Amino acid sequence: MxxxxxxxxxxxxxxxxxxxxxxxxxxxxxxxxxxxxxxxxAGKTTLLRILTTLLAPTSGQVRIGEFDVVQNPGAVRQRLGYLPQDFGFYRSLTAFEMLDYIGAMKNVPASLRKEQVMKTLTEVNLLEEARRKVGTFSGGMRQRLGIAQALLGNPELIVVDEPTAGLDPEERIRFRNLLSRLAQDRTVLLSTHIVADIEASCTGLAVLYQGKLVFNGTPEALIDQAKGAVWQVDVPLDAWPKLEVKYPVLSSRMLNRHMQARLLAIHSPFNGAQPIEPGLEDGYMAVIKSTLVQKEVHYG
Ligand SMILES: Nc1ncnc2c1ncn2[C@@H]1O[C@H](COP(=O)(O)OP(=O)(O)OP(=O)(O)O)[C@@H](O)[C@H]1O
Ligand SMILES: [Mg+2]
Known part of the structure; x- marks a missing residue:
């Protein structure tokens, strides 16, 4: 549904x-x-805290569905689940006890609570760990339990603040898949500074930088921001420092006495630079570094 x-x-x-x-x-x-x-x-947590009614805006409006976050905070809270960036766990409770407690705080009626807790534990793949103390969980398990508490009460909106920090690659993928699945029938708002978290799953995205909205659109449109502006160069080490200060560097690696790097430049930085198809990370960097790109000076 x-x-x-x-x-x-x-x-x-x-x-x-x-x-x-x-x-x-x-x-x-x-x-x-x-x-x-x-x-x-950039202001991500600040924005999410305003959306979740925990922080009052200085000016402007936010509506979640038909409800204003300032005028109707109670109605907004009922419709959302939140996994904060610094979510504290009750280490000595079991996963079941913790969710049961949070469910009670969220006004899930006692008669429905056990069933709902079991259902959310199943959804995040932790049912077998229901009786285990949270203090013994791995980082990935804790984040999935964090999502479970956000899901209690079956909210229409889930807000998740940098959930993959500290997860190993396998858990990160598992966590992303979980969020994609949840997004099939509700809104999921995910903040991150890891571009790959967004790559596979998001239909839309926004980039915040120093408190300003610097991009809003599809992942494809973000990639387009770097179209024709990503170059691979291979230069002797002594020529590298000069290049490095002139152009935003997307990545670099040392090979023998050469430096191979991906740079952002509106025009070819010098003869022999190879144009490269951009990816999402390049688009993100292009948006963030756009002021630098405008200052570009020709090389050689
Ligand atoms: N309570 C506060 N008092 C004063 N300044 C604050 C407060 N909270 C955040 N800031 C400042 O506001 C800016 C935005 O912070 P915010 O936590 O929203 O960023 P963020 O994008 O979530 O960053 P991160 O990726 O590190 O979590 C930062 O410069 C931060 O220092
Ligand atoms: Mg933050």
């Missing part, structure tokens, strides 16, 4: 005293899986 909810954000600004953490953000999130990308300090 389709249960997704739309989010509309209109000229949202948040100041922490004199510091502007969000600067007039306007964004429409239609449902499904939506990614919020941005480096450390």
């Amino acid at each position: 389709e249960k997704s909810v739309k989010i509309s954000i209109h000229q949202l600004t948040k100041n922490y005293r004199k510091f502007r953490a969000l600067d007039s953000i306007s964004l429409h999130i239609p449902g499904g899986m939506f990614g919020l990308l941005g480096p450390n300090g």
Whole structure:
């Protein structure tokens, strides 16, 4: 059953005293899986805390479905589940006890609670660990339990703040698959600074940088931001420092006395540079570094 909810954000600004953490953000999130990308300090957590009613905006409006987060926080809270960036676990409780407790806090009636807890544990693949103490869980298991608590009460919107930090590659993929599955019948808003988290799964994404919305669109449109601007170069080590300061470097590796690197440049940085098809990470870097690209000086 389709249960997704739309989010509309209109000229949202948040100041922490004199510091502007969000600067007039306007964004429409239609449902499904939506990614919020941005480096450390971009304002992702601030935005998610406003969406989840935990933090008051300085100005602007946010609506979750038909409800305004400031005017109707209770109705908004009922419709969402949140996995914060720094979610604290009750280490001495078992997974079952913890979910039962959080379910009670979320007003899931006692008569339905056991069944719902079992159902969410099944959904995140932790049913067999129901009687195990949370303190003994691995990082990946803890994050899946974090999703389980967000799912209690069957909300239309799940908000997840940087959930894959600290997970090994296998758990990360497992976690991404779980979120994609959940997004089939609800809205999932996922913040991350890891581009690969978004790559496979998101239908739409936004990039925040220094409190500003610098991109909003599909993953394909983000890739297009770097079209024709990614180059592979192979240069002697002594020529490298000069290049490195002139162009944003996407990746580099040393081979013998050569440096092989991917650079961002609007025009070919020099004769012999190979044009490369961009990926999502390149598009993301192109958006973030766009001010640098504009300052580009020709090489050689
Ligand atoms: N309570 C606060 N008081 C003052 N400044 C704050 C507060 N919370 C966040 N900030 C500042 O606001 C900016 C945005 O922070 P925020 O936590 O929203 O970023 P983020 O994108 O979630 O970063 P990260 O990827 O590191 O989690 C940062 O410069 C941060 O230092
Ligand atoms: Mg954060």
